[in-house]
Amino acid sequence: VQLQASGGGLVQAGGSLRLSCAASGRTLSSYTVGWFRQAPGKEREFVTAITRSGGSTSYADSVKGRFTISRDNAKNTVYLQMNSLKPADTAVYYCAYSAGGVVATTLQSRYTYWGQGTLVTVSS
Numbered sequence: 001v002q003l004q005a006s007g008g009g010l011v012q013a014g015g016s017l018r019l020s021c022a023a024s025g026r027t028l029s030s031y032t033v034g035w036f037r038q039a040p041g042k043e044r045e046f047v048t049a050i051t052r053s054g055g056s057t058s059y060a061d062s063v064k065g066r067f068t069i070s071r072d073n074a075k076n077t078v079y080l081q082m083n084s085l086k087p088a089d090t091a092v093y094y095c096a097y098s099a100g101g102v103v104a105t106t107l108q109s110r111y112t113y114w115g116q117g118t119l120v121t122v123s124s
Contacts, residue, residue, distance in 0.1 A: 003115025005095045010121045011085055019080040019118060021095030028052075029073035032098040034111055035080050037091035037120075046108065047093070050078060052101030060106075062088070085122045092117035 007019040021033060034049035048059045048069040057069055068081040078095060096111035105111075 003095055003097065003113060005093060005115050005118040007080075008093060008118030008120045010123065013086055013122055013124050015085050015122070016081070016083045017085065017120060019082065019093055019095075019120075021078040021080075021115065023076050023097075027073075028071070028076050028078065028097060031101050032104055033069075033071065033078040034096050034098065034105070035069065035078075035093060036096065036108065036111075037089075037093045038117070039088075039091040042091075044094070044108065046106045048080065049098075049104040049106065051104050056102075056104045058104040058106055082120070085120075087122045087124045090120060090122050092119050 002024045005021050011017055032051050035047040036044050037047050038044040046060055050057045050069045050071055054071050066084045071078040094117040096114040098105055098110045
């Protein structure tokens with residue numbers, strides 16, 4: 001199984017980006033999928049997660065109202081729409097999946113497979 005995050009780049013503060021997390025070798029439709037990020041010199045932190053049906057989501061306080069997670073199970077892809085970006089959002093963003101699929105868990109330890117990250121840089 002491979003998870004590939006894409007869509008990162010350089011954007012000015014206040015701008016938007018949409019990240020994608022695509023899976024190959026396994027269907028994501030049975031899993032909760034989460035996004036995490038790691039800024040330079042900091043620990044990796046939870047950003048958002050979505051249950052397998054898309055019916056439940058969770059967000060870190062720092063991104064509520066600005067970021068939206070969604071999924072298209074037919075395309076085996078999860079998306080992260082990021083609006084009103086701030087320099088503090090600069091980080092490598094990772095997607096991961098968690099077995100079970102019915103809880104949008106914020107706990108990194110519950111995520112069993114991690115993909116390669118994509119770098120988001122927000123300039124001031």
